Amino acid sequence: MRRGRRAQVVKLSKKEREALEALVRQSTAAQRDVVRAKIALMADEGLTTAAIAASLGLSLPSVSKWRSRVASQGMAGLREVQRPGRPRRIADAQRLQLLALACEPAEGLGRATPTLNELCERAVQRGVVPHISRSHLQRILQAGDVRPHRVRQWLHSPDPQFREKVNAICELYRQQPLGSVVLSIDEKTGIQAIERKHADRAPQPGRARRREFEYIRHGTQALTAALDVHSGRVLGRCTDRRTQDDLVAFMEEVACAYPQGTVHVIWDNLNTHRAQAVWADFNSRHGERFVFHFTPLHASWVNQIELLFGIYSRRVLRHASHTSTQHLRQRTEAFIAQRNVSPKPFKWTFAGFELQTGEPRRFTRHAHTPRPSKRR
The missing domain is CATH 1.10.10 (Arc Repressor Mutant, subunit A)
Known part of the structure; x- marks a missing residue:
């Protein structure tokens, strides 16, 4: 055997x-x-x-x-050993030069990024490689995880007290002061009451809903709203315009809704919010109960009311057809009333920026502080 x-x-x-x-x-x-x-x-x-x-x-x-x-x-x-095959025609140093070529700043003529064909021509003109195809360059960019055609926008805040303001607002979000209320207030302007000129065609299997392009404008509305950060309750008011008088009238409604205790107001740096003479007179009429906190410049994400406006846009305005401004106002008021049936606050998890010492900010929750529920 x-x-x-x-x-x-x-x-x-x-x-x-x-x-x-x-x-x-x-x-x-x-x-x-x-x-x-x-x-x-x-x-x-x-x-x-x-x-x-x-x-x-x-x-x-x-x-x-x-x-x-x-x-x-x-x-x-x-370990896997290197397998035999044709050696690379483009060396590692040349590949790095191609990646750097693709990451060069934008052109002065308004072009954001060149095409792959233009990158191939530049690589040959500058002597990086004698010849390279469009597909070969694309594979090199993919292997280097470089996507020069993609652009993500960002907005820098020039506010020198950016961190201090954000930390103060986040502390109000995460810890409700005893005997006080925290309101996030802002205006959503230019809400168009658009009516579709022709009715939509219902969706069918294999075909999406079809909508006629033409529409009729019936005017605009401005929504001013206040979100109670810790309870989720919403106060809203629709007006034809957004003026200082409209905002003061809305704040009088806020004062009636919260007749006692300190009211912390968080809003942005709009000119109607910054009128010190107007708000000093308003605050004196209400016993100096209102404390105004301004978000940093270009930092609307700190204002929680923007989250509510996003939900409002998706549920009320998107794909909607409003026959008049009154129709738009009715639907807006119905949305706010529905939110207040069982209000839920947003779960704010950002605690703020680190202190100058490098230690992270820590918040201790008190017994009187309500715990925010999950985002609705």
């Missing part, structure tokens, strides 16, 4: 075995690395090549190959 070649003996050190066992337990490890680690561990336990192949569902030559590598090289034998 003919016998096969004797399997090589695998002896792993304690450290190597622990490393391979940790690799097998990793849920994010590559499957090929996990299989090779199992082969090495089972061979170290004394199992035959046939038994390992049957247990892992592999072929005998495959198990024998990795068993021999582990026996001769240890854990280093499990």
Whole structure:
């Protein structure tokens, strides 16, 4: 009876075995690395090549190959060696130059990013490569995770007290002062009452809803709203315009809704919000109960009312057809009334920026502070 070649003996050190066992337990490890680690561990336990192949569902030559590598090289034998093939035509230094070429600043003629064909021409003109195709350059950019055609906008705040203002507002969001209320107030202007000139066509299987392009404008409305940050209650008022008198009239409604205690008002730096003479007179009529907090410049994300305006736009304005400004106002008031049936505050998780010492801000919740529920 003919016998096969004797399997090589695998002896792993304690450290190597622990490393391979940790690799097998990793849920994010590559499957090929996990299989090779199992082969090495089972061979170290004394199992035959046939038994390992049957247990892992592999072929005998495959198990024998990795068993021999582990026996001769240890854990280093499990690594993938470089396979033979045509050498790279574009060296690593040239690839880096191509990535830098794609990341160059925008042109002065208004062009944001060049096309791939233009990048290929520039690379040849500057002597980076003698020749390169469009697809080859695209693969190099993808391998370098460079997407020069994509642009993300951002807006810098020039406010020198940016961190201090944000931290103060976040502290009001996360800890309600005892005996006080925190209101986030702002205006949403230019809300168009648009009526579709022709009725929509209902969606069908395989076809989306169809809408006629033409529409009729019936005017605009301005929504001024106040969000009680800790209860979720909303006060709203629609007007034809947004003037200082309209805002003062709305604030009188706020004062009637909250007749006692300190009222912390958070809003942006609009000119109607900054009129010190107007609000000094208003505050004196109400016993100096109102404390105004202004968000930093270009930081509307700090104002929670913007979250409510986003929900309002999606649920009331998107794909809607309003026959008049009165119709738009009725739907807006119905939206606010529905929110107040079971109001829920937003879950504000941002605690603010780190202090100058580098220590993160920490907030201790008091017994009187209501815990915000999940975002609705």
